[in-house]
Amino acid sequence: MSTLSYAVADSATMLRRNLRHALRYPSMTIPVVAIPVVMLLLFVYVFGNALGSGVGPGAEGHYVDYVAPGIILMATTYGSVSVAVSVCSDMTEGIVNRFRTLSISRAAVLNGHVLGGVVQTLFSVVLVVGAALLTGFRPNATPLEWLATAGLLTLVVLALTWLAADMGLRARTVEAASNAPTPLTFLPFLGSAIVPTDSMPTAVRWFAEYQPFTPVTETLRGLLMGTEIGNSALIAVAWCLGLTVLGYIRARSAYDKG
Amino acid sequence: MTTTPHAITATGLRKAYGDHVVLDGLELAVAEGTVYALLGPNGAGKTTTVQILSTLVAADGGHITVGGHDPARDPRAVRAQIGVTGQFAAVDAKLTGEENLILMADLHHLGRQEGRRRTAGLLEQFGLTDAAKKLPEAYSGGMRRRLDLAMTLVGDPRIIFLDEPTTGLDPRSRHAMWQIVRELVADGVTVFLTTQYLEEADQLADRIGVLDGGRLVAEGTAEELKRLVPGGHVRLRFADPAAYERAARALHGTALDDEGLTLQIPGDGSARELKSLLDRLEAEAIEAESLSVHTPDLDDVFFALTTERSHNPAADAAVRKEALR
Structure with a gap:
């Protein structure tokens, strides 16, 4: 076998290991589904009437259609917590030194975590989409738009997962690793996930319009609900690719130094 | 003796963490198929030595060969020949004993059938067959160490590093571990072990190096070392x-x-x-x-060799205490 096929085989072995962990210990995966679903219920049934009229004329009673893409995006950020924790617990438990002394691809351990994390988070995202549909979310997307939605969400999850892997590598304790991605989970709120950014105070609005989650939210909303996308899609994809590269480089260097 | 090929050599090995010099010109030569014990108190640099030889940590200076290759220049060639069992059981706590071994078999690209065969064989050899389907949390300390060592052996390494393999084990588990090491050597494997137990070095090692202050203060067979000190x-x-x-x-x-x-x-x-x-x-x-x-035992040797160089009575006492544990 060539070096590349070894790298693929080793990454696949590590992926199987991480998925087995996730199945055996779903306690880290459940919140990824549960928190966004609770948020969804809160925003639709508790705050929905008030927020709906603020979102725009004609949106009363259909706030779910506005907020659901934002909530779906939120699920991707919670996935990063479980990745940071699983990476950190590997690094602190001595097993990583065994992996480091094996003649395996250096990238395999992280690839396994990241791919495993992406699969887990996307699975959670599908459940959250299902929950949104049950609460009355009625997207008008074509199959092609659904495919684009899936593609964009995969890019978002990939970026967040590499960033989270890096956080997990740099955290000294598992507790610290579980706290590190918390700012990520708040970012959708400070974007256009819950309410449009032009309803926000100037300083927050400025931040909201330039942070990565806003173009992602706008693109998702456009794909699913047919609202205006404009150049959001391009900016969203650029953010995702840029953050993926950043997270990958940082994580690889942290792992090699470790 | 000089014609015996060496599995491990080190000359002028140096390592410092900041101002703290851990290894200060360590010299090692371990003949193939022998057990070498690196003996020393906590903080003497034993673990650092293992980490450097096993490609985990880069040395600051000196020349090393492990299995004929330089760990710094060609780590993969070294890794292909070694197995490492660290101080803390490096098992995957979320996988069963059997799954842990299969994971190692997969990472060694043994193939599905050969992997299963080796896993079953190692479980049997290490008395873990009944616990194969259990998670390591259900294992005793001795069982975890045995699983750890079994994982190390999946790839059939020619050189095995054991960093304090019996620290924290009860006497029965310790003797079981010793027996396993003896069997390994009978198969021609080279074992490099670190220990703070003098009895362990005496029981297992063909040669013993006494490490103190980052260099060897004495080296030889157990008998040779005992002859260094009067006291019978x-x-x-x-x-x-x-x-x-x-x-x-x-x-x-x-x-x-x-x-x-x-x-x-x-x-x-x-x-x-x-x-x-x-x-x-x-x-x-x-x-x-x-x-x-x-009769003089290695304790006498150890105290004689590691206290002479010490200028600090408090540190001296600490060394004695450590060694006595």
Whole structure:
């Protein structure tokens, strides 16, 4: 076998290991589904009437259609917590030194975590989409738009997962690793996930319009609900690719130094 | 002896963390198929040595070969030949014993069938067959170490590093681990182990290096090291002071302990020597309450070698305490 096929085989072995962990210990995966679903219920049934009229004329009673893409995006950020924790617990438990002394691809351990994390988070995202549909979310997307939605969400999850892997590598304790991605989970709120950014105070609005989650939210909303996308899609994809590269480089260097 | 190929060599090995010098010109030569024990107190640099030799940490200076390759220049070639069992059981706590072994088989690209076959064989060999489907949290300390070592052996390494393999184990598990190491060596594997237990080095090692302050302060077989220090003696204890006084006069060259009514006679404790000693007491009609033979053990060697260099009495005491554990 060539070096590349070894790298693929080793990454696949590590992926199987991480998925087995996730199945055996779903306690880290459940919140990824549960928190966004609770948020969804809160925003639709508790705050929905008030927020709906603020979102725009004609949106009363259909706030779910506005907020659901934002909530779906939120699920991707919670996935990063479980990745940071699983990476950190590997690094602190001595097993990583065994992996480091094996003649395996250096990238395999992280690839396994990241791919495993992406699969887990996307699975959670599908459940959250299902929950949104049950609460009355009625997207008008074509199959092609659904495919684009899936593609964009995969890019978002990939970026967040590499960033989270890096956080997990740099955290000294598992507790610290579980706290590190918390700012990520708040970012959708400070974007256009819950309410449009032009309803926000100037300083927050400025931040909201330039942070990565806003173009992602706008693109998702456009794909699913047919609202205006404009150049959001391009900016969203650029953010995702840029953050993926950043997270990958940082994580690889942290792992090699470790 | 000089023609024996070496599995591990190190010359002028140096490593410092900031201002703290851990290894200060360490020299090692481990012949293939032998057990080498690196003996030293906590903080002597044992783990750092293993980390450098096993490609985990880069040395600051010196030349190393492991299995004929330089860990710094060609880590993959080194990794292909070694197996490492660290100080803390490096098992995947979320996988069963069997899954842990299969994971290792997959990472060694053994193929599905060969992987299963080796896994079953190792579970059997290490007495873990009944616990195969259980998670390591259900294992005793000894079982975890055995699983750890079994994982190390999946890839059939020619050189095995064991960093304090029995620290924290009960005596039974410790003896079981020793037996496993002996069997490995019988198969021609080279074992490099670190320990703070002198008995362990004595039991297992063909050669022992005493590490202190980042360099070897002595090296040799257990017997050679023991010869480095005097200290073999016979101890006689007496019930009444009169007998003690008379014995002290009759036996020349004795060290006295008046309080304990004990005499200490230098010697190697051979049967001939003991007989002549008892004959002399008999001739004088002196009755000793008890007799005990003390041969120098590695503890004596260890204290003699690692305390001479120390200038700090407190650190000295700490070293003794560590070594006694």
